[in-house]
Amino acid sequence: MFQYTIRRLISTIPVLFGISLMLFFLLRALPGDPAQVIAGELATQQEVELIRQQLGLDEPVYVQYAKFLGRLVRFDLGISVRTQYPVIQEIAPRLLNTLILAVAATLLACLLGIPAGIVAAVKPYTTMDMVVTALALFGMSMPAFWLGLMLIIIFSVKLKLLPVGGSGGFVYLILPAVTLAASLVAVVARNTRSAMMEVLAQDYITTARSKGVREKMVILRHGLKNSFIPVITVIGLQFGTMLGGTVLTETVFAWPGLGRLLISSILARDYPVIQGAILIFALLFVLTNIVVDVLYAYFDPKVRYD
């Protein structure tokens, strides 16, 4: 298991290189002088010149990339054009907020989605199953930012139960987490249902029943762990989609996270922060995929021993 984790970590190195290459060219794809772009439109000639030297724009591209990589490894992501603070200082506190939101939404999605999927799979084509299936389709088709606005209208404007937005305690987390979780709940429920239905048709389920195992335990002891294997992969993939969704949800609820920082930086053309925020999002997603693979190995003994 430990070995497997290490091997999985090593296998991401090429992807990390690719990500750094893309971010490197992100700024260079912009029209105009990269130094000017990074320094911002209001920078003085001296500041631009300083950055030009830092980037080594006179040197060959591969030297520039090597320097860029060197700075990345030291977590030196440059200086924010807007605030003049190091980008990493801008990002760190917001990353924590985004993680809180994402983890809360994932937990919520699993707590609601997995039981709903099981219930639907155990009694397929009944009213209960139809309700779960229909709700899942609605959840998948609903734009999260609109759902967020509707929740604000209902719970903040009309019922005055929860704050419109901002941060500072659990009550501020509820609406953003529900909003972000909505499509994930739907995907988890749908996939748990289909995975569980497939598992329940397997021979070993008949074996378990023939042993005198209670139907409840057939599902929980023999079915659940097997059906987790495909569901985990989907949750991992959807986690990425959800990370993208944080930009919208955080904007709706004025949640001080990384997504809101990214969009405000895009609107202000603060490229060092844009680069940094996208890098962190990509790293977070890569890390999630590793966690998913390790969990996968935990649930599937075939992978573990390979």
Add this chain to the structure above:
Amino acid sequence: MNSEQLLSIQDLKVRFKSFEGVVSAVDGVDLNIAPGETVGLVGESGCGKSVTALSILRLLPKRSTLMEGNIHFSGMNMLTADEEALLKIRGNSISMIFQEPMTSLNPVMTIGDQIAEVFVLHQNLTWNQGREKAVEMLERVQIPSPNARSRDYPHRLSGGMRQRAMIAMALSCQPTLLLADEPTTALDVTIQAQIMDLMLRLKEKLNTAILIITHDLGLIAETVSRVIVMYAGQIVEEAPVGDLFKEPLHPYTRGLMGSVPKLGQKFKGGPSQLDEIKGVVPSLLNLPAGCRFNPRCPLAIAKCREQTPGMVRIGRQRQVRCWLVGGAK
């Protein structure tokens, strides 16, 4: 007669509600097994033999299955028994072995835990005690280094080893009846003999009755005392194994035997070389009129196409469903 039988099935009918209508998978099956007896249930794929076995344990999907008739086991009516009573019987006094050792074991549970589960369920042992018992059972089915194997997951074991583990699991509670559904079909020929041998030796020790379900007449020739042949959901012939092999009465049984290679043996009135039964098993949705075997029967007469034959008793121990047998011509 009922009282001395371990299992007694009368006029069992099983129908499935499907997309295209109701399918009759088993149609009027009578079957008796005495304590300690070994009976073979023979037929092609789809003839209803597996469905019969699963209905004994009431393991068919409840919502899509219609069951009629009677199944009595040790004096208990299995068709009217409640779920609690069935749970106590399954894996305890009746257990089952399936065809596919590759897919019949839970891939994410160790072999030891899967066997231990039976002890936990039926003998009130703790999981740890169950695991110790599991190692003992693995040893009894002659799995080498049983201690280490009990901690392995199924994919680490060969097909033969898995089937031994299945047997260990099935015999854990010393059942009075073992339903073995094609227990060796998926295995290599050399392993087949070993597994049959193992099953029969353990059966002798525990005095377990066995219903062996197979499409392979050769497999059961030397192991069972009585053979029941099924075709398209009905029993077509029942006979002591010696009589059946000496003189198969139903044309279908003769066909089945023609499909089995035998060294230097000729069947009376049957084909003398390896032969196949022409045609295919009829669709259960669209059964032929008259005798269900008539479209494939080399001896069919007009009556076979019009009237359905009943079971006719021949001598003391034989029965057959054919217009051409028993002077009914």
Add this chain to the structure above:
Amino acid sequence: MIDDKAAIASTRKGNSREFSHLRTGISKFLRNKAACFGGVLIFIFIISSLLAPVLFSKDPNAQDIRHALEPPSLKQPLGTDELGRSILARIIFGGRISLAISLSSVALALLIGVPFGLVSGYFGGKIDFIIQRFTDVMLSFPPFLLALALVSVLGVGLKNTIISVGIAGLPHTIRITRGCVLSIREQVYVEAARAVGTRDRIILFRHILPNVMVPIIVNATLFFGMAIIFAAGLGFLGVGVQPPNPEWGTMLGSGRSLLFAAPHVATFPGIAIFLAVLGFNLLGDGLRDALDPRLGYE
């Protein structure tokens, strides 16, 4: 049990399996009420987009401040926005924009992604390795963020929204196509074609492409829904289609500051997005169940 089930299943399938496949697919689809409902939603979406100029003679961007923020009434079924514009008219005209964006970005993803996936899966080796590492990197960005990153470089507007959303859907298109090619490449008929020396180009277009069409079409249908949500998301954030164009996401964005005063401004464009996406999702699910024989059980 297993063999009996298989027997029942095989009798059910009938004999002329190959020929009846498409027909059973269609009849299965028509029996699927949810999928038909999805089809109806999409039909309404397309027709209303096409007929928008006929239905509304007035310019949907024309302002009428005197009638600003009116709640829904008989005259204005969905009310008016902060500049007195009819929300119903703007939603219907906005459908044209959403339809154009989703069509173009799906086309973009297919035109680039399918050939790359075909080549990658069919030829394997070095070219496969390069294409796959490239998609790996693209897949390591959450899709919506990929679109955002591209917009931050390309700038806002309709054209850049299309390019960004299309490219965000590219890596999945390549992966799905490649996966299908890999499974079909091993089929006997492809091996046979290769054994008799058929040209790669002919094998690719005559044998492989028709067989990967079904999964590609199913996924493209689902991608339509995603493209609409992505484009609306960009519009909502202010980096997509720009006002005064009546793009649904952009309309939602401007309704956001009016949640207290006029909640209907943000409500209706969202319902439009929801219905359009739901339509594509239902249609995609229905197509998959009907056309993919592997998943066609009920």
